[in-house]
Amino acid sequence: MSESVLISHIKNYLTISKEEIDGILHYFDLHSYNKKETLVHAKKRCDKLFFVEKGCLQLYFIDDFGTKKTSQFAIENWWLSDFLAFQNQMPSDFYIETVENSKVSSITFSNYQELLDKFPKMEKYFRSIYETAYGSALLRLKYINSLSKEEMYIQFRDHFPEFVQRVPQYLLASFLGLTPEYLSEIKRKLLS
Amino acid sequence: MSESVLISHIKNYLTISKEEIDGILHYFDLHSYNKKETLVHAKKRCDKLFFVEKGCLQLYFIDDFGTKKTSQFAIENWWLSDFLAFQNQMPSDFYIETVENSKVSSITFSNYQELLDKFPKMEKYFRSIYETAYGSALLRLKYINSLSKEEMYIQFRDHFPEFVQRVPQYLLASFLGLTPEYLSEIKRKLLS
Numbered sequence: 001m002s003e004s005v006l007i008s009h010i011k012n013y014l015t016i017s018k019e020e021i022d023g024i025l026h027y028f029d030l031h032s033y034n035k036k037e038t039l040v041h042a043k044k045r046c047d048k049l050f051f052v053e054k055g056c057l058q059l060y061f062i063d064d065f066g067t068k069k070t071s072q073f074a075i076e077n078w079w080l081s082d083f084l085a086f087q088n089q090m091p092s093d094f095y096i097e098t099v100e101n102s103k104v105s106s107i108t109f110s111n112y113q114e115l116l117d118k119f120p121k122m123e124k125y126f127r128s129i130y131e132t133a134y135g136s137a138l139l140r141l142k143y144i145n146s147l148s149k150e151e152m153y154i155q156f157r158d159h160f161p162e163f164v165q166r167v168p169q170y171l172l173a174s175f176l177g178l179t180p181e182y183l184s185e186i187k188r189k190l191l192s
Numbered sequence: 193m194s195e196s197v198l199i200s201h202i203k204n205y206l207t208i209s210k211e212e213i214d215g216i217l218h219y220f221d222l223h224s225y226n227k228k229e230t231l232v233h234a235k236k237r238c239d240k241l242f243f244v245e246k247g248c249l250q251l252y253f254i255d256d257f258g259t260k261k262t263s264q265f266a267i268e269n270w271w272l273s274d275f276l277a278f279q280n281q282m283p284s285d286f287y288i289e290t291v292e293n294s295k296v297s298s299i300t301f302s303n304y305q306e307l308l309d310k311f312p313k314m315e316k317y318f319r320s321i322y323e324t325a326y327g328s329a330l331l332r333l334k335y336i337n338s339l340s341k342e343e344m345y346i347q348f349r350d351h352f353p354e355f356v357q358r359v360p361q362y363l364l365a366s367f368l369g370l371t372p373e374y375l376s377e378i379k380r381k382l383l384s
Contacts, residue, residue, distance in 0.1 A: 059330065063338045071333050084327030087320075093331060116316070123315035124308070128279075130322035135276030137329035138251065139285060141263050144336060145369055146255045177337055 004030075005053035006105045009077050013125045024119055027111040032103050039096040039104070046085035046092035048106045052078050055102025058171060059094045070174040073099070075163065079129055099167060144177070150186050152176050196222075197245035198297045201269050205317045216311055219303040224295050231288040231296070238277035238284035240298045244270050247294025250363060251286045262366040265291070267355065271321055291359060336369070342378050344368050 006028065007021050016024070030053065033039070040046055042061060050057060052074045059072040059080055071094060074080035082092040089109060098104075107115065116122055143152060153176055157164045164172060173183040198220065199213050208216070222245065225231070232238055234253060242249060244266045251264040251272055263286060266272035274284040281301060290296075299307065308314055335344060345368055349356045356364060365375040 061334055061338065069334075069337050071330055071337065082327065082330070083323055084331060087323055087327060093334060120312060120316070123319045124312070127315045127319035127322060130319060130326050131275055131279055134322050134326040134329060135274065135279060137326060137333070138263055138274070139276060140333070141329070141336075142253055142261075142285060144333075145261050145263065146253065 004105075005076065005103075006051050009051075010122075010125055013128050014121050016121070020119060020121075024115065024122065027115040028105045028107050030103065030105050033098045033101065035098055035101050037098045039098070039106075040082065040092050040094065042093060042095050043091045045089065046082045047089070047109050049079060049081045049083075049086060049112060050074070050096065051105040051107075052076055052080070053103040053105055055104070056099040056167065057096055057102060057104070058099050058175075059096055060174070061094050068174065070171055073163070073167065073171075073175060075166075079133070083130075099171060149176065149178055149182065150189075153178075153183065153186050154190070196297075197268065197295075198243050201243070202314075202317055205320050206313050208313070212311060212313075216307065216314065219307040220297045220299050222295065222297050225290045225293065227290055227293050229290045231290070231298075232274065232284050232286065234285065234287050235283045237281065238274045239281070239301050241271060241273045241275075241278060241304060242266070242288065243297040243299075244268055244272070245295040245297055247296070248291040248359065249288055249294060249296070250291050250367075251288055252366070253286050260366065262363055265355070265359065265363075265367060267358075271325070275322075291363060341368065341370055341374065342381075345370075345375065345378050346382070 004025060007016075007025065010016060010024070033055075039050060039057070040048070054076060057074045057080050058070050059074075059082070060068050060070045063069055072080065080096060082094045082096075084090075085092040086109060116126075143155060147155060156176065169183060170180040173180045176183065178186075196217060199208075199217065202208060202216070225247075231242060231249070232240070246268060249266045249272050250262050251266075251274070252260050252262045255261055264272065272288060274286045274288075276282075277284040278301060308318075335347060339347060348368065361375060362372045365372045368375065370378075
């Protein structure tokens with residue numbers, strides 16, 4: 001059997017024994033989902049962290065006009081949740097949905113606590129993950145506050161070319177805070 | 193001698209002995225700064241994490257028009273850095289400056305590594321800090337993408353009333369992505 005994607009990812013940060021691998025995996029569930037399945041509902045308790053082994057998830061909310069707005073994507077090797085709601089075991093501010101058919105490892109809040117108690121070295125793993133994620137979020141806030149919509153798209157396309165190919169364009173537009181029509185216009189302009 | 197603010201904060205997350213406290217503090221420097229001192233320069237290596245014991249720091253950048261734009265504040269008990277630049281030991285995307293006279297604990301990158309090696313329980317502390325910070329950043333991205341400028345201000349004022357009193361209004365405007373004039377107009381309107 002090939003190694004779990006999650007374990008390969010953890011091994012980028014920690015040295016773990018065969019025994020520890022089995023112990024760690026014991027706390028996770030691995031599920032396959034179809035495209036557009038909802039994993040977390042806004043206003044309901046957010047009880048899980050999700051790790052994408054294959055596919056793509058989005059974190060979104062629905063604004064006052066009923067429009068779905070994407071706040072974050074997660075592809076292979078990314079974690080996703082409403083981390084604040086998860087940490088405080090409060091109702092979620094967001095929905096989480098599969099963008100493609102996906103394979104996702106998840107861990108419940110109580111299993112997460114037990115995992116961290118039993119394998120304290122996993123604190124280092126999650127500390128590193130969140131440190132990067134928070135740093136990236138601050139940089140994203142900078143871009144939002146300094147780049148034009150066109151520059152945001154170019155920046156994103158140049159940093160994540162595979163991603164731009166892969167994600168439906170209306171979702172990419174939502175993530176960049178554009179209408180799909182405006183994104184098409186920018187792309188047309190850049191090609192001409 | 194009264195207990196260090198940093199240690200009191202760590203004790204919210206961990207149980208630590210007197211001996212561990214001394215060991216942990218050994219890796220930190222505590223400095224007093226005047227208002228408007230620069231702690232980190234953009235485009236220079238970002239070698240420190242900062243913890244505010246007293247006062248207020250801001251993380252900002254200068255846009256193409258030479259305008260300072262505030263991306264993040266930190267008051268007492270908050271950590272601040274360009275976390276991505278720090279983690280990768282790369283040039284910083286931001287400046288860090290004191291907003292008020294401040295007392296700040298800082299730790300260098302090499303001391304941070306040593307601290308985490310020597311006191312692995314500190315991984316749990318930083319994991320919790322970053323988990324909250326990242327969750328809050330996602331929520332902030334949601335607000336930016338869903339609230340009007342006026343609603344952003346009201347939201348912020350209601351959640352952080354002390355903060356709104358304390359921070360110079362031109363900085364608050366910068367943080368909310370407004371001109372100082374527009375912020376004055378919103379405040380006048382809400383009072384009328």
